[in-house]
Amino acid sequence: MKPQSDDDLLEIFSHARRRDRDEAPAWRPELLDGPRQRPATPLRWIPAALAAASVIVVAVFFTHAPVNEPRLSEALPPLFESQPGELFASMEPSLMTFEAPSDFLLPDHLNPYNP
Amino acid sequence: MERAIADQLEALHPDAFGWALHCCAGEHGRAEDVLQNAYLKLAQQRAQHDGRSSFKTWWFGVIRFTAHEEFRRLRYRESLLGKLLLQLTGDAHDAQPSPARKMELDERTAELRRCLAQLPARQAEVLHLVFYQDLTLNEAAEVMRVSIGSVRQHYERGKARLRTLLQPDHLHETAV
Numbered sequence: 001m002k003p004q005s006d007d008d009l010l011e012i013f014s015h016a017r018r019r020d021r022d023e024a025p026a027w028r029p030e031l032l033d034g035p036r037q038r039p040a041t042p043l044r045w046i047p048a049a050l051a052a053a054s055v056i057v058v059a060v061f062f063t064h065a066p067v068n069e070p071r072l073s074e075a076l077p078p079l080f081e082s083q084p085g086e087l088f089a090s091m092e093p094s095l096m097t098f099e100a101p102s103d104f105l106l107p108d109h110l111n112p113y114n115p
Numbered sequence: 116m117e118r119a120i121a122d123q124l125e126a127l128h129p130d131a132f133g134w135a136l137h138c139c140a141g142e143h144g145r146a147e148d149v150l151q152n153a154y155l156k157l158a159q160q161r162a163q164h165d166g167r168s169s170f171k172t173w174w175f176g177v178i179r180f181t182a183h184e185e186f187r188r189l190r191y192r193e194s195l196l197g198k199l200l201l202q203l204t205g206d207a208h209d210a211q212p213s214p215a216r217k218m219e220l221d222e223r224t225a226e227l228r229r230c231l232a233q234l235p236a237r238q239a240e241v242l243h244l245v246f247y248q249d250l251t252l253n254e255a256a257e258v259m260r261v262s263i264g265s266v267r268q269h270y271e272r273g274k275a276r277l278r279t280l281l282q283p284d285h286l287h288e289t290a291v
Binding site: 006008009010012013014015016017019020021023024025027029031032033 | 121
């Protein structure tokens with residue numbers, strides 16, 4: 001089987017090549033002599049400077065902002081600041097004041113409240 | 116810069132522009148920018164030919180890479196943030212070719228560009244390099260930085276697809 005000739009594509013591309021050559025910009029050897037200087041645009045640096053300034057302001061604000069939250073020890077209820085002592089000490093009956101319902105059965109010499 | 120390299124660049128200049136034009140989807144202004152940036156890379160010695168490949172394939176590889184850089188920059192400009200910054204700096208410009216420029220392009224060339232644009236990028240690249248730039252498949256593989264087998268596959272598929280797209284019936288269908 002004979003391979004298909006590519007002449008049709010070659011012709012189309014050659015035509016485009018001729019057209020593009022006519023359109024090509026002129027050769028400028030000075031482009032190779034040194035770095036091209038960009039035209040000065042005085043406002044070009046403004047967005048970058050604004051962004052940098054914003055970052056600095058936000059950083060300063062967060063590092064030096066006063067802390068309004070109270071300390072943990074101040075925020076805790078006063079229960080924890082009471083004097084240390086025996087738990088439920090106030091509720092325990094003393095031996096001297098305890099009165100049992102059956103005290104009246106005791107003999108007189110054992111009953112401290114019996115005169 | 117060495118005189119010999121400058122002479123080679125001058126001789127390749129029209130074809131280099133054609134290659135830049137292809138890499139920029141036929142946009143004249145962008146192609147000029149890409150080529151100028153590629154020359155700048157040479158002037159600043161950011162790109163240097165090491166002799167491992169021919170000068171032409173190396174130089175076309177530089178242009179291709181520069182076009183991809185330019186494409187990424189353009190995508191950034193088209194983003195919302197990029198548009199905002201360009202408005203602030205007053206650097207906005209239209210990358211599209213002017214209507215006058217579009218009128219200058221003859222119908223056959225425009226038709227070829229339209230068809231190539233419908234092909235996968237690799238297929239379009241290899242067809243341009245072989246038929247327009249007269250490179251061999253090996254040289255095209257060097258420019259595209261892919262294997263020769265891959266280039267051959269893109270070449271065969273691209274040719275078949277381009278022929279289909281260039282048929283008058285198909286052109287009429289796409290135009291309608």
